[in-house]
Amino acid sequence: SVVSVSEIVVDGSNACGEIVIPPGIKGIAAFAFAGNITITAIQLPDSIEYIGDSAFMGCTHLKEVRFQSVPEIGNRAFSKSGVTEISGSVTRLGEQAFAYCRYLEKVNLQRVKVLQKETFTGCDKLSECTFPDLASVEDYCFTGCKALTGFDFSTVLSVGKHAFERCFSFKEIKLKRETIVAEYAFCDCCYVERITITDRDFHFGSYAFSGCTS
Numbered sequence: 001s002v003v004s005v006s007e008i009v010v011d012g013s014n015a016c017g018e019i020v021i022p023p024g025i026k027g028i029a030a031f032a033f034a035g036n037i038t039i040t041a042i043q044l045p046d047s048i049e050y051i052g053d054s055a056f057m058g059c060t061h062l063k064e065v066r067f068q069s070v071p072e073i074g075n076r077a078f079s080k081s082g083v084t085e086i087s088g089s090v091t092r093l094g095e096q097a098f099a100y101c102r103y104l105e106k107v108n109l110q111r112v113k114v115l116q117k118e119t120f121t122g123c124d125k126l127s128e129c130t131f132p133d134l135a136s137v138e139d140y141c142f143t144g145c146k147a148l149t150g151f152d153f154s155t156v157l158s159v160g161k162h163a164f165e166r167c168f169s170f171k172e173i174k175l176k177r178e179t180i181v182a183e184y185a186f187c188d189c190c191y192v193e194r195i196t197i198t199d200r201d202f203h204f205g206s207y208a209f210s211g212c213t214s
Contacts, residue, residue: 015039018064023047028055030074037061044070051077053094063103073097093119105147107131115141117160127169131155137163139182159185161205172196173209181208188212 002019003011007026012019012033018041021028025045030052033039041064042056048067053074056062059081067088075094078086083101087108093115098104100122107120108130118140120126127147132155139160142148146168153159153175161182164170170189174196175181183205186192192212 012036012039017041019043021045021048026050028052030054031057033062034058040064042066050074053077054079056081095119096121098123101126114138117141118143120145136160139163140165142167153179158182161185162187164189181205183207184210186212 002009002015004025007024008029009025009032010029013036015036016038019039020043023045024047026047026049028051031054033056034054035058037060039059039062044067046068048070050072051070051074054076057076057079062081063084065083065086069089072092073090073094076096077094078101079096079099081101082103084103085106089110090112093112095116096118098120099118103125104123105125106128111133112131113133114136115138117138121140121143124144124146126145127149129151134155136158137156137160139162141163143162143165146166148167149169150172156179158180159182162184165184165187167189168191170192172194173186173192181204185208187207188211190211190213195209
């Protein structure tokens with residue numbers, strides 16, 4: 001069962017299996033489902049405006065999250081959960097929102113412009129990402145995403161510290177001249193075969209490509 005108060009789900013600790021949140025619900029409170037290892041899927045209505053901090057953190061058997069649009073997903077909202085794929089429209093994605101989701105393989109998120117610190121760090125099966133409106137990738141965002149084979153930087157203006165460190169499956173990095181790359185951004189991407197930069201005056205931080213030895 002799910003407990004809601006004033007159009008907000010506040011407690012899902014006793015829920016199990018596949019959950020359908022009814023229309024009219026506007027938010028999922030912080031920690032509402034955290035640590036629930038019995039839920040397997042959740043369907044969110046179009047009325048949802050936010051998912052609170054740590055709302056589904058540690059839901060290790062939660063494989064599916066279905067929604068069309070969620071304006072805000074909070075810090076650690078799905079961290080350490082069993083989610084395998086995420087798609088839809090999101091305006092704001094919090095820090096560590098999907099950190100250490102060991103089974104996450106594919107992400108396709110529209111509208112999000114900033115990926116905050118450690119958003120996908122430790123997602124070691126993540127192989128495919130699509131962010132058509134992305135402008136900034138912050139520190140440690142994809143650290144240790146060893147299955148990620150590439151990334152579209154065509155809209156990206158800044159890449160933070162250690163953002164793609166130890167992305168061992170990267171083969172090519174293509175950056176435009178406007179992009180600001182911080183120190184250690186691509187450190188230890190040791191199988192990169194080609195780095196393409198569209199301007200010879202391109203500036204990047206210390207050791208940005210350290211360990212790219214191929």
